Amino acid sequence: MVGTRSGIRVLVAGGAGFIGSHLIDALLADGARVTCVDSLLTGRRANLAHLANDARFDFVEADVTEPLPALPRVDWVFNLACAASPPHYQADPVHTMMTSVLGTGRLLEFARDGGARFLQASTSEVYGDPERHPQQESYWGNVNPTGPRACYDEGKRSAETLTFDFERQHGLDIRVARIFNTYGPRMRADDGRVVSNVICQALAGDDITVYGNGEQTRSFCYVSDLVDGLLRLMAAETPLDGPVNLGNPRELTVGALVDLVVRMTETPSRIVRRPLPVDDPQRRRPDITRAETLLGWSPRVPLEEGLEATIAWFSREIAPRRARPAI
Numbered sequence: 001m002v003g004t005r006s007g008i009r010v011l012v013a014g015g016a017g018f019i020g021s022h023l024i025d026a027l028l029a030d031g032a033r034v035t036c037v038d039s040l041l042t043g044r045r046a047n048l049a050h051l052a053n054d055a056r057f058d059f060v061e062a063d064v065t066e067p068l069p070a071l072p073r074v075d076w077v078f079n080l081a082c083a084a085s086p087p088h089y090q091a092d093p094v095h096t097m098m099t100s101v102l103g104t105g106r107l108l109e110f111a112r113d114g115g116a117r118f119l120q121a122s123t124s125e126v127y128g129d130p131e132r133h134p135q136q137e138s139y140w141g142n143v144n145p146t147g148p149r150a151c152y153d154e155g156k157r158s159a160e161t162l163t164f165d166f167e168r169q170h171g172l173d174i175r176v177a178r179i180f181n182t183y184g185p186r187m188r189a190d191d192g193r194v195v196s197n198v199i200c201q202a203l204a205g206d207d208i209t210v211y212g213n214g215e216q217t218r219s220f221c222y223v224s225d226l227v228d229g230l231l232r233l234m235a236a237e238t239p240l241d242g243p244v245n246l247g248n249p250r251e252l253t254v255g256a257l258v259d260l261v262v263r264m265t266e267t268p269s270r271i272v273r274r275p276l277p278v279d280d281p282q283r284r285r286p287d288i289t290r291a292e293t294l295l296g297w298s299p300r301v302p303l304e305e306g307l308e309a310t311i312a313w314f315s316r317e318i319a320p321r322r323a324r325p326a327i
């Protein structure tokens, strides 16, 4: 794949975050020039520090809810800007909603004015607590519009609406990826999502927190697979006609995920129950028929392999901090 995007110019909003930074690495490895716009709300400079001397990369610190600063003309715009973990997006719900609505609107205008192709990072949360299983793109979802998750779920649903309206009204070339739970290196230790929580708790020997009875399910996709899907979706030249699910169809309960991490880390940690958060979806698994058919994409990294790489990364991340002597 190296060099296949030689000369292409790309804007990645939210590129200092977990998925965005991996996407930028893949784009640069393929020969693209990349500008990252990020407010560093949940993203980190450390995720991009290895690119400091790369002349094909630049970083612009900006909040997409504000008028955008001067940016170079690009061919592709990826919009990943939005806090993605429940504790982070619920910390300032008004800003989360504004990021998806105002921020996406500004980036869509930027893409329209520069004639760029636009990809919106949407989410399986648009299906809410789904009444259909597995979730196909044709399902309209079951979302509580006034609950604590709504700033994210309804924000992302509005962002999808805006994106399709720019296609209808302005002829913009758009793509919408509905991303299911994704994990891997560069998640934050304080991210609050289940994979990072459980791995960090296991490595530290702390209590492992299971919310509710642990019978709720999720389907976890390793980040390199997801990035491959995003790139294929952006590069596709065939008509897509609607959003595309990207995720790993292997579904397991939260309890089973915890058992797996406990076995893999050989931790002495205890498992403790905590209340199930409000509106926590009970089941989630993507139907990826459209991604398979339209993009020739399906995930390749087995859960055990992805978890091994993630555990190894967190071990390196956490170890130096824990080894530091108390002052």
Ligand code: NAD
Binding pocket: 013, 014, 015, 016, 017, 018, 019, 020, 037, 038, 039, 040, 041, 042, 043, 044, 062, 063, 064, 065, 079, 080, 081, 082, 083, 084, 085, 099, 103, 121, 122, 123, 124, 178, 179, 180, 181, 182, 183
């Ligand atoms: P992340 O929190 O690591 O990354 C989000 C990035 O957006 C961060 O760098 C953050 O600083 C930036 N950001 C947030 N608000 C901003 C604003 N107003 N202006 C500029 N930058 C802003 O999360 P992630 O897991 O990498 O998710 C990336 C995208 O993928 C998000 O849009 C998320 O909704 C979507 N997504 C992720 C998952 C997942 O499982 N990781 C699942 C579904 C959808």
Ligand code: UDP
Binding pocket: 085, 086, 181, 192, 193, 194, 195, 197, 198, 209, 210, 211, 212, 216, 218, 254, 276, 277, 280, 281
């Ligand atoms: N969860 C858990 N323990 C944690 C964090 C999350 O049991 O320490 C549960 C959470 O209630 C949900 C599932 O794990 O049922 C996935 O949560 P996450 O925040 O990772 O993703 P999302 O709910 O957005 O799919």
